[in-house]
Amino acid sequence: xxxxxxxxxxxxxxxxxAVFDGVSGENSGRLLxxxxxxxxxxxxxxxxxHVRRLPEIVDKLSQHGDIIAVGASEKPxxxxxxxxPCFLAGVCQAKTIAKVLxxxxxxxxxxxxxxAAAAWSSGHMELLETEHLAWHLSGGxxxxxxxxxxxxxxxxxxxxxxxxxxxxxxxxxxxxxxxxAFPAGKALDSLSREAVERKKYVPKIxxxxxxxxxxxxxxxxxxxxxERPEEIAYFSIASIVEAVSRATQAAKGRxxxxxxxxxxxxxxxxxxxxxxxxxxxxxxxxxxxxxMGTAILTMRAVESSGSxxx
Numbered sequence: 001x002x003x004x005x006x007x008x009x010x011x012x013x014x015x016x017x018a019v020f021d022g023v024s025g026e027n028s029g030r031l032l033x034x035x036x037x038x039x040x041x042x043x044x045x046x047x048x049x050h051v052r053r054l055p056e057i058v059d060k061l062s063q064h065g066d067i068i069a070v071g072a073s074e075k076p077x078x079x080x081x082x083x084x085p086c087f088l089a090g091v092c093q094a095k096t097i098a099k100v101l102x103x104x105x106x107x108x109x110x111x112x113x114x115x116a117a118a119a120w121s122s123g124h125m126e127l128l129e130t131e132h133l134a135w136h137l138s139g140g141x142x143x144x145x146x147x148x149x150x151x152x153x154x155x156x157x158x159x160x161x162x163x164x165x166x167x168x169x170x171x172x173x174x175x176x177x178x179x180x181a182f183p184a185g186k187a188l189d190s191l192s193r194e195a196v197e198r199k200k201y202v203p204k205i206x207x208x209x210x211x212x213x214x215x216x217x218x219x220x221x222x223x224x225x226x227e228r229p230e231e232i233a234y235f236s237i238a239s240i241v242e243a244v245s246r247a248t249q250a251a252k253g254r255x256x257x258x259x260x261x262x263x264x265x266x267x268x269x270x271x272x273x274x275x276x277x278x279x280x281x282x283x284x285x286x287x288x289x290x291x292m293g294t295a296i297l298t299m300r301a302v303e304s305s306g307s308x309x310x
Contacts, residue, residue: 001065001066002021002065002066003021003065003066004019004020004025004064004065004295005019005020005067005071005298005302006019006067006070006071006094006298007019007020007070007071007072007094007113007291008054008072008073008089008094008291008294009072009087009090009113009294010046010047010073010086010087010090011086011110011289012032012040012041012043012046012084012086012139012140013031013032013040013041013046013183014030014031015029015030015032015049015053015054016028016029016030016057016290017029017057017058017060017291018061018290018292019061019065019067020296020298020299025292026064027290027291027292027295028060028061029057029289029290030053031183032049032053033049034182034183036181036182037176039173039176040139040182043084043085043086044085046085046086047086047088051089054089054090054093058093067103069098069104069106069299069301069302070094070095070097070098070103071106071107071294071295071297071301072087072090072091072093072094072095072105072108072294073087073090073091073107073108073109074087074107074109075087075109075110076109076140077109077110078109078111078112078155078156082109087110091107104302104305106297106298108153108294108297108298111141111145112156112297113290113292113294114136114138114263114264115128115136115145115147115154115261116294116296117290117292117293118134118261118263118267118280118282119282120293121283121286122261122281122283124259124261124280127259127261127280128153128300129149130259131147131149132147132258132259133147133248133251133252133258133260133261134147134156134260135248135262135263135264135267136156136264137167137168137244137264137267138168138266138289139166139168139169139183139265141166141168142166143158143160144160144161144251145159146159146251146255147261151301152300152303152304159251159254160208160209160210160247160250160251161208162209162210162212162243163209163210164211164213165211165212165213165215167212167244167266168183168266170212170215170216170236171188171236171237171240171269172184172185173216174188174216174219174232174233175188177219177232178191178223178229178233183265185265185266185268186268188233188236188237189233189269189270189271191233192230192238192271193230193271194230195233195234195235196230196231197231198234198238199235200234200238200241200242201214201215201239202239202242202246203215205243205246205250207250208251209247210246212239212240215236215243219232219236237269237271238271240266240272241275241276244276245276248260248276248279259280260276260278260279261279261280262276262279262282262287263282264287265289266287267282268287268288
C-alpha cells in the first residue's frame with residue numbers, strides 16, 4: 001500500500017487535513033462558520049468548531065494510504081513566543097493518532113506549512129533547499145520573509161510587514177462595506193475584474209514596512225461617495241499590490257535577484273498575480289489555509305530521519 005504522511009492544520013478559519021506520499025497528496029478542508037456581518041471568530045469558538053469538524057475531515061482521507069508519520073501545525077510562526085489556541089485541536093488529534101499507530105509525530109509552524117505548500121504546488125520544491133523571499137499574505141498576517149533552509153523545513157525571518165491593517169483584513173473590510181459575505185476574498189476578486197477606471201493609492205512605505213490604514217480610509221470615502229462597487233474592489237486590491245511591489249523591490253535591493261514566493265489566502269488573488277508577473281505563485285487552492293504543506297514537511301522529516309518503512 002502507498003505510504004503517506006498525515007497532517008493537520010487548524011487555523012482560525014479552516015479545519016484541514018492532508019496526506020502526502022513524497023510526490024503527490026490530497027487535502028481535505030472546510031471553512032469554519034462565521035455569522036453574517038461578522039469579520040472573524042474568537043479563538044474559543046474556533047477551537048470548539050475545529051473539534052466538532054475534525055472527524056468529518058479525517059474521514060475523507062482515511063483510505064488514502066498506510067500512515068507512517070503524523071504532523072501538525074502547532075503555532076503561527078516558529079518563534080518561541082508564537083501561540084494561538086485553535087492549533088491545539090489539530091495537534092491533539094495528530095499526537096493521539098501517532099500514539100495509537102505507533103508512528104512518529106512532527107510539529108511545524110503554520111507559516112512553514114504555507115511556504116511548503118506554495119513551493120510544492122508551484123513546481124518549485126527546490127525553494128525549500130535555497131534562500132529566497134516569501135510573502136505570507138492572509139487575514140491575520142502580511143509579512144515579507146527572508147527564508148533559509150533549516151533541516152527538513154525552513155527558517156523565516158520577518159524583514160517587512162504591515163504596521164497596521166493586514167492585506168486580508170482590508171479585503172474583508174472592503175467586502176463588508178460592499179455587502180459581501182465573509183471571507184470576501186473570492187467575491188471581491190471577481191468584482192474587481194469588472195473595474196474600468198482602475199484607480200489605486202500609494203500606501204505609506206518605510207523601507208520594507210508599510211501602512212494600509214490609509215487605503216482603508218480612502219476605501220470608506222469611496223463607499224460614502226457612492227462610487228461603483230467594482231471600482232472600490234479594484235482600488236483596495238491594487239493598492240495592496242502597490243505596497244507589496246514596492247516592499248519587494250526594496251528587498252531585492254538588499255538581498256539581490258532571489259526568487260519571490262507568494263503564500264497565504266490573499267496570494268490566490270488574480271489582480272495580485274497579474275500585477276506581480278515575476279512572482280512564484282502556487283495553485284489558488286493551496287494558497288489558502290491548508291494542511292498540505294505540513295504533510296509535505298512531515299514526509300521530509302520522515303525521510304531525513306531515516307524512519308520510513310517502519
